[in-house]
Structures are given as structure tokens and as C-alpha cells.
Amino acid sequence: MEYIVPNVDLDAHECPLAVIRCVDWRFRESDQEYVVKGLGYRHFDLFGWPGSAKEVLKNNGFKTALLEKIVSVSRNLHNVKKFLLLWHWDCGGYGGSAAFESAEAEEEQYQKDLRAVRDILAKELPEDLEIIMAYSRAVPEGLKYSVLE
Ligand SMILES: [Zn+2]
Structure with a gap:
């Protein structure tokens, strides 16, 4: 069975962001909405794991592979800046x-690990690639996303 998605823009575009x-699956649509509408990025490379x-903290082959692809594909090929x-x-x-x-303990753990992963990756990524951090938290109205400063 064939299926056609119309109006797919395959021409080169600036891609300012990569996301991991x-x-x-429960967060796929909300994560997408947050990046597009909450942060304002229409185009971004998307890595999923x-x-x-988090596995960067294990200092294993995942970290090595992630760093290599972020640099060789997202930064060098797609010109990603963040x-x-x-x-x-x-x-x-x-x-x-x-x-x-x-909930406070969960949020604290996420913040701690985000910063730890950021610190590890920042040492090995080119300086012109800015690392930003965000996470979601359940609130009565839905999912609240916050950028971690
Ligand atoms: Zn998960």
C-alpha cells in the first residue's frame, strides 16, 4: 500500500536545532508541540533513545556514538547551532x-542529571554548539515544559 504525504519540503533549509x-510514545506529540510551538523551532534534527x-552518564558507547553523530550530521551537515x-x-x-x-524529588533528579549530562557533553562538543536543557512535568492542566537555566 502506498501513501503520499503532500507538501514535503525537501529543499535545503537552515536547521537551527537538534533534539534528543x-x-x-506517550510524549511524542507533546514533545513535538513543545519544540515547535513552545520554543519556536519548525525545523530540527530529532534523536530518540x-x-x-541519560545513558551519557554511563560513559559508554552511547555517548561516543551520540557525540559523533551530533557533530558529523547535525552540526557539520545541517548547520545546527543548538x-x-x-x-x-x-x-x-x-x-x-x-x-x-x-514530585519535587523527581524534578530534582531530572535537573541534576540534565546538568550532569550537559557538563559531560559540553567538554567534548565544539564551543559553537550551545547545549540547552528542558523537561516536562505533569500538572493538572497537562504537561508543563520548563527550560533549565
Ligand atoms: Zn522515558
Whole structure:
């Protein structure tokens, strides 16, 4: 069966951003909406991995492969200027929200790990590639996304 997606723009565009997010299907649409509408990026490279870039903390082959592709593909080929580390609420990579004593403890852990991953990657990425961090948290109205300063 064939299926045609209309109006796909294959011409070269500036791609200002690369994103790494968790594979969790529950957050696929909301993560996309946040990057497009919340942060204002229409075009971005998208990397997906269970737990997002949390595995960088293990200092294993994942870190090596991620760094290599971010530089060789996103930066050098697509001219990306920023790299977003995007974590999400209730992430199975942490055992979900149930693994934490409170929402505050979960949020603190995400912030701590985001900063730790950022620090590791920043040492090895070119200086002209800015790393930004964000995460989602469940609130009564839905999912609240915050940029971590
Ligand atoms: Zn996850």
C-alpha cells in the first residue's frame, strides 16, 4: 500500500536545532508541540533513545556514538547551532514517577542529571554548539515544559 504525504519540503533549509528525547510514545506529540510551538523551532534534527541522553552518564558507547553523530550530521551537515536535551515526566528510564518519593524529588533528579549530562557533553562538543536543557512535568492542566537555566 502506498501513501503520499503532500507538501514535503525537501529543499535545503537552515536547521537551527537538534533534539534528543526519550522514545516514550506517550510524549511524542507533546514533545513535538513543545519544540515547535513552545520554543519556536519548525525545523530540527530529532534523536530518540530510551531515557533520552541519560545513558551519557554511563560513559559508554552511547555517548561516543551520540557525540559523533551530533557533530558529523547535525552540526557539520545541517548547520545546527543548538542541542536540546529533553527529559520527560514519569520516565521509565528512572522507573517512572512511582520510583520517587515526591514530585519535587523527581524534578530534582531530572535537573541534576540534565546538568550532569550537559557538563559531560559540553567538554567534548565544539564551543559553537550551545547545549540547552528542558523537561516536562505533569500538572493538572497537562504537561508543563520548563527550560533549565
Ligand atoms: Zn522515558
